[in-house]
Amino acid sequence: MREELPALVHVVDDDADLGAAIVRLLIRNGYQAQSFLSPETMLDANARQECQCVVTDVMMGEVDGFALAEALRIQNPAVAIIFMTAWPTTANAVDAVRRYGGLDYLEKPIDEARLLAAIAEGSAWSRRRGAALRRIEPLTAREREVLELLAAGMSNKQVAASLNLSTRTVEDHRATVMAKTGASGVADLVALFADAK
Amino acid sequence: MKDSRIPMPGHGLPRVPSWRTIGLWAAYLVAFSIGHQIAQIWAGISFFSLWYPAAGLRFAFLWHYGARWTLPVAAAELLAQSLLWSLIAHHDLSFKMAVDIILPSLATGSVIAVIRREERRNSSASATAPLPLALATILVPTFTALVRGGWEWMETVQGAPAPDFPTSIFLLGDMLGILIVAPFLLWLGEGKDRQAALRLPWPALRQAILIFVLGWLLAMLLPDLRLMPVLLMMTWIGLRHGSKLAWVAIILSSVVTLLWSASVSDVSTRLALHIGLAVAAVSAYLAGSYSDAQQSARESIARRDRLLFQAERLKTVRAMSVAVIHEISQPLSTLAIESRHLAAISRDDAEIAESAALIARKVETLSTMIRRLRRFGGRAVDEPSPLSLGLLLSEVVQLAIGETGQRADRVKLVLPTTDVFVMGQEIELTQAFLNLVRNALSASPADQITVMLTADAQRAQVAVANPVAGIVADSGGFGVGNLIAGAIMMAHGGTLIRKDGEDGVIRHETCLPTIEAPHA
Incomplete structure (x- = not known):
């Protein structure tokens, strides 16, 4: 290390x-x-x-x-x-x-x-x-919105309804966010968002 | 401490009179009888007297001892006149005569009660001593004459014969009696300093004598002017030298006029002389009292100016101390860091390490002191805010002990279980209480002093008590501490009173309006 x-x-x-x-x-x-x-x-x-x-x-x-x-x-x-x-x-x-x-x-x-x-x-x-x-930093504006709502504890469905997107699209965004940030799970995403806020 | 306050009008005499009260009443009865008889020298066929000294005695008595004496005074006059009437004239007293006798004392008592009450309530120039007394000397005989005139009119309407003594002559007699006798009697009651008011430097006295003689010479040489020159002369003396000298001029003029009028048989000349004297005396006494009130107002303004100057100086000192605190705190920060470091790196050399640690400790003490000083004097704007008196007094006691290097048990702080809040300026109030505690500590160098906070629904009271020391300690101050404390309390709608207890304890009691506890 x-x-x-x-x-x-x-x-x-x-x-x-x-x-x-x-x-x-x-x-x-x-x-x-x-x-x-x-x-x-x-x-x-x-x-x-x-x-x-x-x-x-x-x-x-x-x-x-x-x-x-x-x-x-x-x-x-x-x-x-x-x-x-x-x-x-x-x-x-x-x-x-x-x-x-x-x-x-x-x-x-x-x-x-x-x-x-x-x-x-x-x-x-x-x-x-x-x-x-x-x-x-590499996240797009839409991906940041998705990250914010996920960090707030929303499910994929709730995020989709909130952003007027299909659940499928939100799932894609979520996968991209996880890949770009290297997060291991939702808990990691929440911590990441809290640190960046 | 002697209580020289005039009793409240509502407070009566004790139900069981003391021997002193009875003696006073009897003395009044005798003095009134003498005054009443003397007045007959200036009596006429159709009137009792052109000068009635007993009215002056009555006025002075009620003014000095309070309007609560009105009824005993009326009773004394009734008894005196009925005795004189039956012993000398061998007549019984009728109901009408009894009313005639008691009306003046009742009227005098009422006017004095009203003026005394207004004097306490009112803070305008007309309530500045001795103007209330001067107004009373004019209003009392006027009101008494009106009451008597009204009473006579009612009797005439009911078919009684016309009065023997016209009301105007009654007014004249009473007014001269009051103006000539009452100021002298009240002056006798003023205590040790009474002679100081009569002392005049020789040039001023010479001028007053010259004016007096000139006034009377003109009045004698030009009888057509009546007593006009005397009036002008007496008014001038009153304006220039105050009520005491005006009264001396009144007395001297009265002696001349009364001797003159006693030898005159013509009633109209006599009457003219007495009216002239009364007008001159009223004018002189009012002018003198106005001059006194102005002098007193000037002194009050000068005192306030001194306080303001002191407050301004305090403000400047505070601003300076804030600047010094700022300048000191910079190098002190550096010293604190470096001295700690020095102590840490010199562990191998015990002597250096010890010295460095000592410096570090002293710097830390200085830093704490600077922070406390800043809290005390470092605020640029000290707006009134809700203050916990308990906390404020604790801080004051700590500061007082800290700055004088006293033992902590020198001050006993007694606080109520529930905290008390006032609306005020923290720095000013802290300064005021600090002055009181500091003075108490230096006045009783060997004893414990007590700071006690008590409160009711509307007022908080803080008493700073110290036992009287055998010797007077030199505090090194100029004695303005208490003046400033008093001014600060007044600015907060409160008071500061010193009470010398019979138990040998001096108490400075401050009273402040309380507020409800602020919500956290």
């Missing part, structure tokens, strides 16, 4: 010392890590090599942590984002998680254990989501 490379984590903070300290911490904990002083330079680097996890400050220069998250999602939908801030507010914490898909919202001074736990969880999630996205 091919040994998996350590997850790549990008750290974005306008405080160079803090960025470097976090990077060293992550390297000591078995990650690949790189720090950036601005969101722009980080986006450039991510375009060259996609990372699994980004730890970013919220308040920076012209592009803040939330704007960076929006740009990053377009570039890499499978990246896990962790926000950190010295100005925590309830409204920002809610936005960070619900609107910008952040995995955690950390208050400075950073709680080291919580940061490492969040990065571990984020890297694992990112790998799963990346793999799932790659598996469903």
Whole structure:
């Protein structure tokens, strides 16, 4: 079995010392890590090599942590984002998680254990989501619809009725989905869809 | 603490009078009899007196002790006049005369009760001391004269002979009596500081004396002007120096006028002099009281300005502390990570490892403190929100103990089983309670202080109690903590009262309106 490379984590903070300290911490904990002083330079680097996890400050220069998250999602939908801030507010914490898909919202001074736990969880999630996205990438739009309904627990007949197709056609689509994604059964399909969502 | 509040009108005298009450009543009876007899010096053939000092005594008594004394005062006057009437004139008292006697005290009591009630309810300028008193001194004789006039009219309609004393003269006598006597008696009851109000710097006093002499010289030299110069002079003194000096001018002018009128046999001249004096006295007293009320309003505004300034300063300090918290939290994050790492990699050298671990622990303590500080002062906008008073007080106690380095058992926190909620600004309320607890801790350095929360359906009460220490501890503050706490409570629709208990415990009691527990 091919040994998996350590997850790549990008750290974005306008405080160079803090960025470097976090990077060293992550390297000591078995990650690949790189720090950036601005969101722009980080986006450039991510375009060259996609990372699994980004730890970013919220308040920076012209592009803040939330704007960076929006740009990053377009570039890499499978990246896990962790926000950190010295100005925590309830409204920002809610936005960070619900609107910008952040995995955690950390208050400075950073709680080291919580940061490492969040990065571990984020890297694992990112790998799963990346793999799932790659598996469903070859599917056509119709096949994705079929996959979604099957993952929701519908039978072939119910899917056919829902999409105005014949049961036979749905069975064909299902076979193609299984073949393209390499899924071993319906349970695998449900898990795959959950990871890719 | 002496309770100098005036009793509520609805609160009567005790059913069984104390010796003090009886003594007071008897003293009033004697004083009233004397005042009544003195008035006869300025009597005429068809009227009783142009100056009735007993009315001033009655007014001062009811104003000071409360309208609940109205009936005992009426009884005292009835007894005094019936005794005087039978002893001196050797006549029995008729029913009409009895009504004549008690009507003024009933009317005076009613007007004072109404004005006192309005004074408590109303917060407008007219309710600012001493304007209510000034209004009462004018309204009481006016209303009394109206009541008496009405009563005489009813009797005349029923066929009784025309009254011996015209109502206008009755009004004049009462008004002069009240204006001249009542302020002096009330001033005597003001306590130790009463002389301060009469002190004037010499230039101002010289000016007032000059104006006074000039007014009377003009009045004497130009008799056609009647007492007009005196009126202007007295009004000027009232406006310039307040009600106390106005009253001194009234007294001096009254002495001159009364001595003058006592020697005049012509009734119309006498009447004119007394009317002139009454008008001047009313004008002077109103002007003086207005000036006092304005002065009091100015002081109140200045006090509020100081509080506002303090609040603004607090706001600035808070903003600064938030900025500092932000700046500190950045390097502290770096320090925390690196010190832990240093501790981890220097296990081979025990000394370095120990030092690194110590730094890591201290950084962790600092980080916790920064997070707590941020929660306390780091919100940009502190909108009113439902607050659990129990939680808020727990946090206050922790902060107070933490910042002063006290033992945890220095503060005993007593909370009810059901939590109490108020609508308020968390930071401001925390600041207010923190001030109270901090002051209590520094005032009783060796004793345990108690913070107790109680509540009923509408109000929550928080009492911060500390035993009085033998020595006064220097808290190092400027004493504005309680002022700020009081202002914050008022802004939340509550109150802050200090009570010095006889058990040697000082209690600061705050009262706040409660709300229902918010739904989770």
